[in-house]
Amino acid sequence: MTIDAFFWGWLILALFLFLAEIFTAGFVLAAFGVGAMGGALAALVGLALPWQILLFVMVSVIAVIYSRRFAERVSGEMSVKVGVDRVLGQKAIVLETIDPLEATGRVRIEREEWRAESVDGQVIPAETVVEVVGVEGTRVLVRAIKG
Numbered sequence: 001m002t003i004d005a006f007f008w009g010w011l012i013l014a015l016f017l018f019l020a021e022i023f024t025a026g027f028v029l030a031a032f033g034v035g036a037m038g039g040a041l042a043a044l045v046g047l048a049l050p051w052q053i054l055l056f057v058m059v060s061v062i063a064v065i066y067s068r069r070f071a072e073r074v075s076g077e078m079s080v081k082v083g084v085d086r087v088l089g090q091k092a093i094v095l096e097t098i099d100p101l102e103a104t105g106r107v108r109i110e111r112e113e114w115r116a117e118s119v120d121g122q123v124i125p126a127e128t129v130v131e132v133v134g135v136e137g138t139r140v141l142v143r144a145i146k147g
Contacts, residue, residue: 010040035060098124
């Protein structure tokens with residue numbers, strides 16, 4: 001094989017990896033695509049295959065490390081919670097006494113009413129402020145706030 005064949009091989013591999021990245025959830029294949037571009041550059045300047053592979057590995061590792069840092073910085077933590085996660089940690093007011101023996105209890109979280117259950121099995125009277133600590137099916141698990 002000539003240097004030109006290796007160059008085109010690396011270039012085709014890079015193109016394949018970049019295209020495959022579109023269909024995956026992570027951001028890893030693009031880093032290996034950048035590594036393949038490094039291998040193509042090594043082939044273009046006439047380095048032997050072992051050096052091309054070494055450059056591919058080194059550039060890929062560096063690209064993975066920096067892409068992770070970039071992804072963490074850009075994505076950060078989700079500021080808007082969705083689904084049941086939006087009620088976790090929220091304060092609620094007990095509308096109907098929470099009684100595990102009677103299987104009763106209802107709370108209001110912001111403008112929504114939820115069936116509620118005491119996480120520690122205690123009776124919590126109406127008008128008590130509670131904290132939502134979990135969601136189980138269509139019920140929230142709450143704990144009375146001390147204070």
